[in-house]
Amino acid sequence: xxxxxxxxxxxxxxxxxxxxxxxxxxxxxxxxxxxxxxxxxxxxxxxxxxxxxxxxxxxxxxxxxxxxxxxxxxxxxxxxxxxxxxxxxxxxxxxxxxxxxxxxxxxxxxxxxxxxxxxxxxxxxxxxxxxxxxxxxxxxxxxxxxxxxxxxxxxxxxxxxxxxxxxxxxxxxxxxxxxxxxxxxxxxxxxxxxxxxxxxxxxxxxxxxxxxxxxxxxxxxxxxxxxxxxxxxxxxxxxxxxxxxxxxxxxxxxxxxxxxxxxxxxxxxxxxxxxxxxxxxxxxxxxxxxxxxxxxxxxxxxxxxxxxxxxxxxxxxxxxxxxxxxxxxxxxxxxxxxxxxxxxxxxxxxxxxxxxxxxxxxxxxxxxxxxxxxxxxxxxxxxxxxxxxxxxxxxxxxxxxxxxxxxxxxxxxxxxxxxxxxxxxxxxxxxxxxxxxxxxxxxxxx
Numbered sequence: 298x299x300x301x302x303x304x305x306x307x308x309x310x311x312x313x314x315x316x317x318x319x320x321x322x323x324x325x326x327x328x329x330x331x332x333x334x335x336x337x338x339x340x341x342x343x344x345x346x347x348x349x350x351x352x353x354x355x356x357x358x359x360x361x362x363x364x365x366x367x368x369x370x371x372x373x374x375x376x377x378x379x380x381x382x383x384x385x386x387x388x389x390x391x392x393x394x395x396x397x398x399x400x401x402x403x404x405x406x407x408x409x410x411x412x413x414x415x416x417x418x419x420x421x422x423x424x425x426x427x428x429x430x431x432x433x434x435x436x437x438x439x440x441x442x443x444x445x446x447x448x449x450x451x452x453x454x455x456x457x458x459x460x461x462x463x464x465x466x467x468x469x470x471x472x473x474x475x476x477x478x479x480x481x482x483x484x485x486x487x488x489x490x491x492x493x494x495x496x497x498x499x500x501x502x503x504x505x506x507x508x509x510x511x512x513x514x515x516x517x518x519x520x521x522x523x524x525x526x527x528x529x530x531x532x533x534x535x536x537x538x539x540x541x542x543x544x545x546x547x548x549x550x551x552x553x554x555x556x557x558x559x560x561x562x563x564x565x566x567x568x569x570x571x572x573x574x575x576x577x578x579x580x581x582x583x584x585x586x587x588x589x590x591x592x593x594x595x596x597x598x599x600x601x602x603x604x605x606x607x608x609x610x611x612x613x614x615x616x617x618x619x620x621x622x623x624x625x626x627x628x629x630x631x632x633x634x635x636x637x638x639x640x641x642x643x644x645x646x647x648x649x650x651x652x653x654x655x656x657x658x659x660x661x662x663x664x665x666x667x668x669x670x671x672x673x674x675x676x677x678x679x680x681x682x683x684x685x686x687x688x689x690x691x692x693x694x695x696x697x698x699x700x701x702x703x704x705x706x707x708x709x710x711x712x713x714x715x716x717x718x719x720x721x722x723x724x725x726x727x728x729x730x731x732x733x734x735x736x737x738x739x740x741x742x743x
Contacts, residue, residue, distance in 0.1 A: 377601025
């Protein structure tokens with residue numbers, strides 16, 4: 298038989314699914330790096346404020362992403378089962394619950410903006426706190442739009458349509474960077490300019506993805522948004538997948554906030570170095586994350602079609618692809634580290650710290666990162682979300698947070714202690730997920 302007949306996804310189908318995801322993730326991260334470089338030219342206080350506030354923003358966005366991922370998995374399963382009607386109903390419920398949740402979270406963040414910043418970051422320098430309040434105000438306004446874009450994109454990706462979300466994301470990122478250049482350098486709005494540009498680009502994303510979903514002729518089209526009503530049975534299914542993933546992502550971000558609070562006591566140079574290193578680490582892994590996101594659609598459809606052997610096959614295959622992509626990305630980012638810190642106008646002390654931390658990441662990440670993350674995407678798509686949640690949270694807090702805080706505060710490792718804790722976390726997680734995958738217990742979920 299030909300491979301197209303043997304497997305649920307042909308090689309052509311697989312690359313058509315994965316390439317737009319990888320491009321989207323790469324461009325989004327690259328534009329984020331350019332964005333940060335623009336902000337860093339305003340001064341260390343500005344980049345420190347953006348880094349600190351983004352720790353909260355990412356926590357919120359990751360929670361929305363988990364709900365959207367639950368929608369991707371559920372819709373993919375129905376599509377694999379050839380039940381388009383239920384797939385459409387599931388898509389509507391994902392959009393409904395994300396919209397309601399986003400509105401509530403935005404209201405809370407706007408009402409308690411200053412107390413929340415003081416609670417999380419404590420007594421930072423006054424200039425950093427003022428910039429943080431401004432940046433958080435505008436980015437909180439953008440939460441509903443980024444949440445709805447994520448929900449709409451999840452519906453398209455469940456249908457293996459990754460090209461149109463990629464196009465929307467690319468246009469949005471160019472709008473964001475262009476807006477930053479105009480507002481920061483043209484109108485001299487500083488941190489507020491970066492935040493307003495982010496808000497506008499996210500509004501564009503939400504409007505564009507919902508215009509796409511309205512088009513007839515696709516497997517799932519959604520037109521009557523105002524007639525949506527809660528279907529508690531389907532909502533429970535979405536939450537059954539999304540909530541454990543959301544808890545996992547939220548605990549991950551809470552851990553990062555705990556680490557960030559420790560780093561914020563090390564001085565402005567350490568904060569700036571850690572902020573840039575975080576961005577570079579995200580950039581060198583983001584293409585592999587795109588492969589993982591695609592794996593959820595693939596495994597979801599395999600499980601829906603009752604083809605467990607295919608799910609196993611694709612987890613192995615996409616893990617190999619992710620490892621190759623990750624290694625190439627790490628080497629490329631490391632080669633660009635010094636030019637990026639120079640273009641970002643970083644001070645010499647911060648730039649040197651950033652370089653050595655990125656060097657350590659380039660060595661360690663290809664060794665353990667793929668096994669610690671990629672198979673988990675596939676196992677979650679099969680319904681094994683609680684194991685992933687418990688394992689990731691325990692590893693995060695016992696290894697990354699505890700060890701990082703100990704090394705930074707009591708052993709004098711500085712921000713490098715954060716990355717030693719992270720390498721330990723990745724290693725423990727990789728061993729746990731490799732054993733879980735080999736056991737096949739992740740397949741025993743309804």
